[in-house]
Amino acid sequence: MADKMDVEDDASSPEVMTAFYQRLYPFKSIFTWLNHQHAPSRLFTHREFAFTLPGDTYIRYNSFNTAEELKRQVLRLNPSRFEIGAVYNARPRDKKTLRAGALAPTLRELVFDIDMTDYDAIRTCCTGKGICKRCWGFIAAAVKVMDPALREHFGWNHLLWVYSGRRGIHCWVSDEEAMRLTDEQRRAVMGWLEVIKGGRDTAKKVNIRVSSRKDIHPSLQAAVDTLRLLFPELILYDQDCFAEEEQWKTLLELISDGDTATKLRHKWEKDPQRSSAEKWDDVRREATNMKKDGKAQFDKLSASMEDIILQYMYPRLDAEVSKHRNHLLKAPFCVHPSTGRVCVPVDPAKVGDFDPEGVPTVGMLLREINVARTDGGAAEVKQETPADVVEQSDWEQTSLKLYVDMLDRHVQGIMAETRRIKREAGDSSMDF
Amino acid sequence: MQGPTSFAQVKKHHFLKFPHRLNFYDKPPQDDITLEDFETFAIERLRVLAEIESAIVRNKTFEELKATVKTQSDKHLPLNSNTARSIDKDAERRRDYLSHFVLRLAMCRSEELRRRFVKAEMTLFRIRYETDDSAEREDFLNTRDFGWIAVDATEKAELEKQLQASSSSVTDIKKETFYKVRWTRVPDLVEKRKVFLKQGWAYVPGREQSSIVFQEFQTMLEGALERTAKALPRLDEDTRIMPILSHLGEGFLSGVGVASEYASADGLGGDDVKADMIDEMARKHWPLCMRHLHDSLRKDRHLKHYGRLQYGLFLKVVGLSVEEAIIFWRKAFGGTMTDDKFNKEYKYNIRHSYGLEGKRMNYPAPTCQKIITQNQPGVTECHGCPYRHFSTDRLQTALLSAYSGQGLTTGDLPEIISAVKSEHFHVACTKVFEVTHGIPRGQGLDGESVTHPNQYAAKSRELEKAAHGKDEKME
Numbered sequence A: 001m002a003d004k005m006d007v008e009d010d011a012s013s014p015e016v017m018t019a020f021y022q023r024l025y026p027f028k029s030i031f032t033w034l035n036h037q038h039a040p041s042r043l044f045t046h047r048e049f050a051f052t053l054p055g056d057t058y059i060r061y062n063s064f065n066t067a068e069e070l071k072r073q074v075l076r077l078n079p080s081r082f083e084i085g086a087v088y089n090a091r092p093r094d095k096k097t098l099r100a101g102a103l104a105p106t107l108r109e110l111v112f113d114i115d116m117t118d119y120d121a122i123r124t125c126c127t128g129k130g131i132c133k134r135c136w137g138f139i140a141a142a143v144k145v146m147d148p149a150l151r152e153h154f155g156w157n158h159l160l161w162v163y164s165g166r167r168g169i170h171c172w173v174s175d176e177e178a179m180r181l182t183d184e185q186r187r188a189v190m191g192w193l194e195v196i197k198g199g200r201d202t203a204k205k206v207n208i209r210v211s212s213r214k215d216i217h218p219s220l221q222a223a224v225d226t227l228r229l230l231f232p233e234l235i236l237y238d239q240d241c242f243a244e245e246e247q248w249k250t251l252l253e254l255i256s257d258g259d260t261a262t263k264l265r266h267k268w269e270k271d272p273q274r275s276s277a278e279k280w281d282d283v284r285r286e287a288t289n290m291k292k293d294g295k296a297q298f299d300k301l302s303a304s305m306e307d308i309i310l311q312y313m314y315p316r317l318d319a320e321v322s323k324h325r326n327h328l329l330k331a332p333f334c335v336h337p338s339t340g341r342v343c344v345p346v347d348p349a350k351v352g353d354f355d356p357e358g359v360p361t362v363g364m365l366l367r368e369i370n371v372a373r374t375d376g377g378a379a380e381v382k383q384e385t386p387a388d389v390v391e392q393s394d395w396e397q398t399s400l401k402l403y404v405d406m407l408d409r410h411v412q413g414i415m416a417e418t419r420r421i422k423r424e425a426g427d428s429s430m431d432f
Numbered sequence B: 001m002q003g004p005t006s007f008a009q010v011k012k013h014h015f016l017k018f019p020h021r022l023n024f025y026d027k028p029p030q031d032d033i034t035l036e037d038f039e040t041f042a043i044e045r046l047r048v049l050a051e052i053e054s055a056i057v058r059n060k061t062f063e064e065l066k067a068t069v070k071t072q073s074d075k076h077l078p079l080n081s082n083t084a085r086s087i088d089k090d091a092e093r094r095r096d097y098l099s100h101f102v103l104r105l106a107m108c109r110s111e112e113l114r115r116r117f118v119k120a121e122m123t124l125f126r127i128r129y130e131t132d133d134s135a136e137r138e139d140f141l142n143t144r145d146f147g148w149i150a151v152d153a154t155e156k157a158e159l160e161k162q163l164q165a166s167s168s169s170v171t172d173i174k175k176e177t178f179y180k181v182r183w184t185r186v187p188d189l190v191e192k193r194k195v196f197l198k199q200g201w202a203y204v205p206g207r208e209q210s211s212i213v214f215q216e217f218q219t220m221l222e223g224a225l226e227r228t229a230k231a232l233p234r235l236d237e238d239t240r241i242m243p244i245l246s247h248l249g250e251g252f253l254s255g256v257g258v259a260s261e262y263a264s265a266d267g268l269g270g271d272d273v274k275a276d277m278i279d280e281m282a283r284k285h286w287p288l289c290m291r292h293l294h295d296s297l298r299k300d301r302h303l304k305h306y307g308r309l310q311y312g313l314f315l316k317v318v319g320l321s322v323e324e325a326i327i328f329w330r331k332a333f334g335g336t337m338t339d340d341k342f343n344k345e346y347k348y349n350i351r352h353s354y355g356l357e358g359k360r361m362n363y364p365a366p367t368c369q370k371i372i373t374q375n376q377p378g379v380t381e382c383h384g385c386p387y388r389h390f391s392t393d394r395l396q397t398a399l400l401s402a403y404s405g406q407g408l409t410t411g412d413l414p415e416i417i418s419a420v421k422s423e424h425f426h427v428a429c430t431k432v433f434e435v436t437h438g439i440p441r442g443q444g445l446d447g448e449s450v451t452h453p454n455q456y457a458a459k460s461r462e463l464e465k466a467a468h469g470k471d472e473k474m475e
Ligand SMILES: [Zn+2]
Pocket: A123, A125, A126, A130, A131, A132, A133, A134, A135, A136
């Protein structure tokens, strides 16, 4: 990779973006992913696209008959990014000719958005817009909870996880049942999944227990069991979340047993060098000691410890994104304007190894095709190629291939299900 | 539904055309219905639904809501169980059934109407369901397939731990029957994590079965309304029905149901109302729309056409005789106008509105619904409903200046404004009535919301009289 910033690294340059859309963006794969089959269906033709143009002009309610049409328009407008919305009951581009309020969303992938900024109160390595390999650990933990929950609780199989280009991750669920969910049902999914509640001023953000019971809901128990294993590495060692006084005081606030909290506070005040891991051991030791005294006390402290694990690691979801069918979400493989990184799919099984700083950037990819084309020649970004050839697959020569192949494999799964549903229902029903 | 119990049920009720009090309204009516019944039934149901809606907006508890529905149903839409004697249950149920279908026609026509109608109907169904005789309810449920699958013993034993932990309302898991349904049919239970979920199947404890029923009702009704909306344009040709449907829809949207029209004096010793009493009465008893008209008339010594119409008819119903009305308006216009001009241009109109000229119609005073939805006021006009037509700032100022003498403070404003913002103007007006008359929150005008300015004024005067009566007795 080049050390200094080259022309092609500038994602705000129109030439760079045109070259990217023309030669690298996998329109064909995105089309089949949205359309669930090869021949254009309503899933694509009635689908909303929104374009963000340089200078923050935002154009909603675009729709296209084919992938070629989409590509032509993208090249014409050259947006800094574009977003994908719902499938409507009519073509979104006909909105103006329709009766007011007649255009209504019908189908839409169920989407989730997890953003690092929601972890600012916890992570210690970066703040705000920053993200590094270390704080990706929170995203990885979130995926390890969400992915099995969506598959096992809801029975969905077609989940696409996509790096959002800067500091978070998106998930798109394309199962037929998920596509059909009403807003009310989407709200229900969020109610089922959401655990972290309350803003900055709420110390205890996890309230999941019915007072008379020690058992928590089995879905949450599964999350606790997953996160418990990741807790020492991420929270205690890497992020060192209880090192500073302010931090460990927050921890103590979350311990429901007042006597224990007081005892620990005295101990930690006396020993400011005590590490996060040692502090957590102290809490655990208190719990073990309680076991001898009485079960009720022990249960209470164990419950606090589980709640703490959840509060520090349970996925923090941006609920509004998921609740409404007509919400727009950035398309996979767009380029993040400030980082130049491509929003590539992430394999949930290897999410822990994913390095947000290592994903292909637009500049890197453009250099790769020029190397491929000119056999090691100098970078020459602007190459004239016919604009309306959707099958142009220069990405095959680049490190983007790995990610497009991932999407294609995912799409194969969706198409297989579509064929199965079609077979079962007789051919007629499949425009949904 | 074989077996001795259901056989007995069938035998007992075989003579009923509608064997159940509850109804899923899934079979459209085939019988003929007179136009009069068509409208009357619908208006009665609409009254009940409007009160339900307003109770929900006012955050009444479910128990309070139940009480409201009981009162309103007894009044407008009684529906007795099979055990009730000497009541024509079929007639009641037919009325319930037909009125639902008429309102579907009226309420399918916009997203907003559909949403609000479904919510109100759902609540009505839920309350009836929960107050239904349990045997009759069981019998009703057996007539439908809800797609629930009873969880067999083997699976239950396998999942016992999970079922116990996910069903916080169940104390003894062994005694509870569980049903499996697709989770999408019980989103409310999923949202609150009240069930166990596996591969998209929700394991619903028997006691939460009603959730499945309610969801089924809602889904069915939403679907039916959308289909009706598509089919409705064909009805457009029926010129008798469309105006009725529009009227019903507007009535529901303005949140006031369809108020009874006040055409003549409200019978509160109205004959004694004299022109020179109006100032004091306005201060004490008028709702904001009339206060605004009155104050504008005093300030400008004039009101434009629709303002005179709205205020004039209101005063007529309050009990101002035509002679007193002529005095009132003549004085109000004062020196801005010659006697000649007044007699020529205004006196006739006043007499006309009292039914003494022209078509000799006894014109009713407009209801809140009319005031809210018809003849939107222009910038120099004063008629209309201030809750609907004023900006928030102007409304707050107007409220404080009109009612701070009667105990309204800035602390009351947020709740009023929030009702206005959700377009429940009548709720805002009712709230003002409560505050200015020392009525406990949520009780309104004998449990009802404001639907007519004359109802507001009449109730206010009645309360004053009752208070006087008490004072006299105490002395
Ligand atoms: Zn970091």
